[in-house]
Amino acid sequence: MPARPSSIAPLRYPRLTPPRRARRWPWLIVLALVAAAVYVTLRPKLWPVPPAPTTAPRRPLVGIIAGHREFDSGAVCDDGLREVDITTEVTRQVLDRLHARGYEAEMLSEYDDRLAGYRAAALVSLHVDSCMFDLSGYKVAGSSHGPAARDSALLVEALSGAYAAATGLGFHADTITVDMTNYHAFQRIDPRTPAAIIEMGFMSGDRTLLVAHSDQAARGIADGVLAFLSAKAEEQRTPTPSN
Numbered sequence: 001m002p003a004r005p006s007s008i009a010p011l012r013y014p015r016l017t018p019p020r021r022a023r024r025w026p027w028l029i030v031l032a033l034v035a036a037a038v039y040v041t042l043r044p045k046l047w048p049v050p051p052a053p054t055t056a057p058r059r060p061l062v063g064i065i066a067g068h069r070e071f072d073s074g075a076v077c078d079d080g081l082r083e084v085d086i087t088t089e090v091t092r093q094v095l096d097r098l099h100a101r102g103y104e105a106e107m108l109s110e111y112d113d114r115l116a117g118y119r120a121a122a123l124v125s126l127h128v129d130s131c132m133f134d135l136s137g138y139k140v141a142g143s144s145h146g147p148a149a150r151d152s153a154l155l156v157e158a159l160s161g162a163y164a165a166a167t168g169l170g171f172h173a174d175t176i177t178v179d180m181t182n183y184h185a186f187q188r189i190d191p192r193t194p195a196a197i198i199e200m201g202f203m204s205g206d207r208t209l210l211v212a213h214s215d216q217a218a219r220g221i222a223d224g225v226l227a228f229l230s231a232k233a234e235e236q237r238t239p240t241p242s243n
């Protein structure tokens with residue numbers, strides 16, 4: 001191994017100087033801001049936003065819960081008459097009437113998966129009272145939850161008036177239970193959906209109406225929903241003055 005000649009100066013490597021980027025970035029930000037401002041100002045003139053599609057808005061959707069459907073039979077009379085059969089039959093007729101008037105309407109079961117966050121112009125649950133006492137009368141209760149509480153009260157009023165007119169039944173306020181006022185579906189649906197539950201009569205005292213003349217019950221409910229929807233449509237046409 002030869003000795004290293006002492007005359008050779010130690011090698012000098014060029015020092016790596018970092019590129020002078022550090023001072024450029026504020027200008028890049030200023031440039032980007034200017035470009036963004038120009039883009040925002042000129043974009044509407046250069047590329048006007050196309051108008052919204054002119055397709056007609058969807059007709060309001062109405063949901064009708066056939067009480068107890070796909071869950072249990074509901075109340076049962078000694079002769080085998082079941083609440084769920086009455087609510088399902090009346091629901092079918094209500095849907096027919098709403099479809100005939102051009103509304104979108106669908107049947108829901110008692111604990112339907114679709115009820116979670118359900119959004120519609122109205123939701124009505126149909127039930128029937130027990131066979132136990134010889135009572136007669138209907139009753140309606142609305143959801144008092146969330147922003148639709150006022151509309152739910154309006155829906156109750158419309159249903160109550162139309163149902164009494166179509167069936168001739170009296171309002172049986174004494175037998176309104178927590179199951180009605182705190183109805184499970186009221187907690188599950190979208191709080192903007194107006195909702196009500198109606199007990200359409202007693203399977204004892206109102207059996208003839210519920211079984212032989214269920215078309216009258218269906219007419220009462222459909223008319224009530226339609227009255228509510230027209231009242232809402234009217235309200236939207238003539239907004240109340242702000243105070």
Ligand SMILES: [Zn+2]
Pocket residue numbers: 067068074075083127128
């Ligand atoms: Zn029931």
